[in-house]
Amino acid sequence: MRTVISLKNLRxxxxxxxxxxxxxxxxxxxxxxxxxxxxxxxxxxxxxxSQVIRMAQLGMTEVLQSRTIWICxxxxxxxTRCPKGVDLPRLMEALREISLxxxxxxxxxxxxxxxxxxxxxxxxxxxxxRKYIK
Amino acid sequence: xxxxxxxxxxxLSTKAKGYDRSGRAVAAALGMELVELPDWQCCGxxxxxxxxxxxxxxxxxxxxxxxxxxxxxxxxxxxxxYHVLKRTQxxxxxxxxxRERINWFTEQEYGGRVRVVHLLELLRDSLGWEELARRVVRxxxxxxxxxxxxxxxxxxxxxxxxxxxxxxxxxxxxxRALGAEPVDxxxxxxxxxxxxxxxxxxxxxxxxxxxVASARAAGAQVLVTxxxxxxxxxxxxxxxxxxxxTGEEIPILYFTQLMAVALGLPEExxxxxxxxxxxxxxxRNVAQAAGAVPHPTPPPxxxxxx
Ligand code: SF4
Ligand code: SF4
Ligand code: SF4
Ligand code: SF4
Numbered sequence: 197m198r199t200v201i202s203l204k205n206l207r208x209x210x211x212x213x214x215x216x217x218x219x220x221x222x223x224x225x226x227x228x229x230x231x232x233x234x235x236x237x238x239x240x241x242x243x244x245x246s247q248v249i250r251m252a253q254l255g256m257t258e259v260l261q262s263r264t265i266w267i268c269x270x271x272x273x274x275x276t277r278c279p280k281g282v283d284l285p286r287l288m289e290a291l292r293e294i295s296l297x298x299x300x301x302x303x304x305x306x307x308x309x310x311x312x313x314x315x316x317x318x319x320x321x322x323x324x325x326r327k328y329i330k
Numbered sequence: 331x332x333x334x335x336x337x338x339x340x341x342l343s344t345k346a347k348g349y350d351r352s353g354r355a356v357a358a359a360l361g362m363e364l365v366e367l368p369d370w371q372c373c374g375x376x377x378x379x380x381x382x383x384x385x386x387x388x389x390x391x392x393x394x395x396x397x398x399x400x401x402x403x404x405x406x407x408x409x410x411x412y413h414v415l416k417r418t419q420x421x422x423x424x425x426x427x428x429r430e431r432i433n434w435f436t437e438q439e440y441g442g443r444v445r446v447v448h449l450l451e452l453l454r455d456s457l458g459w460e461e462l463a464r465r466v467v468r469x470x471x472x473x474x475x476x477x478x479x480x481x482x483x484x485x486x487x488x489x490x491x492x493x494x495x496x497x498x499x500x501x502x503x504x505x506r507a508l509g510a511e512p513v514d515x516x517x518x519x520x521x522x523x524x525x526x527x528x529x530x531x532x533x534x535x536x537x538x539x540x541x542v543a544s545a546r547a548a549g550a551q552v553l554v555t556x557x558x559x560x561x562x563x564x565x566x567x568x569x570x571x572x573x574x575x576t577g578e579e580i581p582i583l584y585f586t587q588l589m590a591v592a593l594g595l596p597e598e599x600x601x602x603x604x605x606x607x608x609x610x611x612x613x614r615n616v617a618q619a620a621g622a623v624p625h626p627t628p629p630p631x632x633x634x635x636x
Contacts, residue, residue: 271521324528
């Protein structure tokens with residue numbers, strides 16, 4: 197993949213939006229990779245958590261297409277371990293929010309297995325709907 | 331009896347009734363009456379991570395306001411209710427302007443003073459493990475129980491502060507106080523997939539199977555949790571399907587259910603009906619072996635190990 201890194205992208209509206217919604221300073225991350233090493237869901241991701249924040253730093257809006265931002269379970273393992281105090285789950289939420297506010301919807305109600313829906317605890321439904329649809 | 335305002339939350343009032351039942355029963359057996367808040371609503375089940383939108387803080391703030399009308403603290407059993415309420419309380423404490431904004435919207439003056447506690451915290455800090463051990467009438471001798479903490483009970487430490495987020499001991503200590511043997515296993519703070527179970531069930535099933543397999547490999551006979559979503563996620567993949575069962579299932583228990591057995595409560599108070607992996611054969615065996623209290627129902631012939 198060819199990527200042009202430019203000052204224009206580094207200071208784009210997208211970067212400002214991500215920083216505002218997440219409340220995080222993206223450049224605090226020094227790409228040590230500790231978050232990716234310990235992420236329990238990494239195996240199901242198309243892009244590692246540390247790669248997601250790298251792309252956000254560079255203003256690459258392609259990161260919104262990544263499956264990772266929807267697979268992150270907000271388990272808060274990475275923020276517990278990040279040596280730079282970066283709250284990656286907040287960044288993931290910001291990227292989800294940007295997509296949700298633009299009309300994305302990640303749960304297809306018709307495709308949920310009926311036996312699962314009958315059994316799911318209430319908090320999974322309430323919480324899941326809040327996280328993945330608007 | 332000491333009265334403690336209690337927030338059951340929606341899941342403990344419906345799907346996880348056994349957690350509520352056993353929780354109230356063991357608290358009462360230890361001299362604490364969990365008094366349900368007179369008027370409460372769902373906390374929303376997620377703490378909002380976006381900082382530019384305070385809407386999701388409204389529901390938990392209403393709960394805190396209800397609690398403030400009753401007393402100085404509110405106890406929860408659901409680890410996720412606890413997480414959401416505690417983080418909301420911390421957020422409003424650190425940001426008085428936010429509290430004002432929410433109060434303006436709800437037209438309820440939340441003063442910001444409620445202490446959110448988990449029953450585990452009360453057991454450790456108010457009662458103490460030694461005292462709990464003294465109250466045990468059916469020591470769970472020989473039972474190998476693996477404490478499973480999950481995520482939201484412990485993290486983020488700066489806002490929750492219940493226990494060490496990387497090497498917690500609170501459930502270990504509880505299990506030991508009940509006379510059982512806490513089994514360490516490497517996945518005890520790994521995520522079970524949480525809400526992914528609604529969106530990508532295969533992902534959370536994979537995570538959950540790994541957790542249960544890891545506990546089994548370490549020799550556990552049961553897993554012990556404080557979260558109804560953990561309980562569901564870990565137990566659901568063990569359910570009976572068209573292919574039957576693998577025979578490798580182990581019960582996924584709430585810590586209160588284990589306590590109910592050890593404190594000598596009758597089986598109705600264990601709250602163990604309707605779980606995908608039936609813990610009753612094993613628990614009856616353990617209770618029978620401890621023998622201190624005559625058992626209401628005869629043990630089944632095909633009892634589990636223990
Ligand atoms: S652990 Fe922190 S500093 Fe290291 S790559 Fe992840 S976010 Fe960046
Ligand atoms: S919060 Fe998300 S990115 Fe961080 S460790 Fe958990 S699943 Fe991975
Ligand atoms: S966290 Fe859940 S179980 Fe607890 S009240 Fe909220 S939605 Fe319900
Ligand atoms: S282990 Fe799962 S349900 Fe339990 S607290 Fe973590 S994410 Fe939640």
